[in-house]
Amino acid sequence: MTFFEEVYEMCKKIPKGKVATYGQIAFLIGKPRCARQVGWALSSCPDPKNIPWHRVLNRFGKLHQSDVLGNMHIQRDLLKEEGISFIDDFTIDLKYYLWEGL
DNA sequence: ACGGTGACGAGAT
DNA sequence: TATCTCGCCACCG
Numbered sequence: 001m002t003f004f005e006e007v008y009e010m011c012k013k014i015p016k017g018k019v020a021t022y023g024q025i026a027f028l029i030g031k032p033r034c035a036r037q038v039g040w041a042l043s044s045c046p047d048p049k050n051i052p053w054h055r056v057l058n059r060f061g062k063l064h065q066s067d068v069l070g071n072m073h074i075q076r077d078l079l080k081e082e083g084i085s086f087i088d089d090f091t092i093d094l095k096y097y098l099w100e101g102l
Numbered sequence: 103a104c105g106g107t108g109a110c111g112a113g114a115t
Numbered sequence: 116t117a118t119c120t121c122g123c124c125a126c127c128g
Contacts, residue, residue, distance in 0.1 A: 003125055022110050037125050039109040044126090056109080060116060064109030071109080 003031065007041040014055045017082045018099040019092065021059050028101060039064065054078040061087075061094040 001009075006029040014020050020028075022035040031037070042053045043066070054075040057063060063072045072090055084092055 026110085031124085033111085033123050034125075035110040036108060036123065037110085040107085040125075041109090043109050045109095053109090058109080059111065062116095066109055068109095075109095 003029075003034070003037060004041040004044070007038050008045070008047075008051050011042070011051050011053060011056060013102070014052055014099050016052075017084065017097070019055045019057050019061075019079070019084070019094070019097050020099045020101075021057060021094075023059060024099070024101065025056060055082075055099075057092065057094075059094075061092045061097075063090040 007025060010025050010029050011020075022038040023032070025038045026032055026034040038056070039058075042056055043064075045051055045053045058065075063075050067073075076086065076090060079092065080086070084097055086092055
């Protein structure tokens, strides 16, 4: 089980309608200082159909920085479909939607 | 093996 | 939660 795989497995545990932060995912898999690698893992997401990568945001509830291929918009739309409302086009209210963990 | 890379985070300003 | 800096460390060639 590589670090990447652990990230993907953890993402699958995030309940629908909730979100997690990169740092939180890193913490939950026992690598609290690997938030950056979590983001990287999701950027190379091998199976977008089965991995809820869109439920992972940065610590402010903002969507990821890079918008190559329009992924920010895709992520926003996916989250809206799960009933999550946005403060602005790419920000949600973490205190309401943040996943509590396991 | 080694170093560049990066969807991050915390602290300073 | 504005902007900058720096530490972080798995992955890949």
